[in-house]
Amino acid sequence: MRGGDFLEALEQKILSEGTVLDGGILKVGSFLNQQLDVDFLIKMGEEVKRIYEGERITKILTIEASGIAVAVAVASVMHKNVVFAKKNKTSNLSGELFSAKVHSFTHGTDYTVTVPKDYLSKDDRVLIIDDFLANGNALNGLIDIVNQAGAKVVGCTCAVEKGFQGGGDELRKAGYRVESLAVIEKMSAECIEFRR
């Protein structure tokens, strides 16, 4: 369950350091997407560990590049390995890879994400991590890869969910446990409102 001091600190950081760009993009380069506030990310990892207390998780899966920092922070407190899906421009892939097609919200193009078959197996119980959740395309691609491996998706957590884009709620409706940290209900250049 979300809540508590960390959520409040994250919301405050978004309000004080975030900038809303045209096209519904939130820029948080000062701590998450360019400069990394490592102490803060470790606190984020501790919060994610708290949320999934009691769940058996064997691996953390994310997508390059901006998911990696959050995933490593979570992994460092959970003491699990991180696997990150690589983004490939071509879909000319060998049989040694799990792959899924993803539409990029920020670039407006399609790309293929891949994970070597060696790094996920049917015995894995996977926590999926990313920086942002918008329409849910990146998470759907990662879920597809976990399913191809025959592994189990324990949950999906993003540092920031833009709730108004609906991707998170679609995944919840489909039965996935989606535990984003800050959930933005509304945003404009003047104002950001969070889901309560």
Ligand code: 5GP
């Ligand atoms: P989705 O696939 O859910 O539509 O979008 C999620 C992906 O797009 C994330 O991996 C994230 O990197 C990027 N993204 C989507 N919206 C934003 C945003 O508002 N700000 C930033 N920095 N990245 C975003």
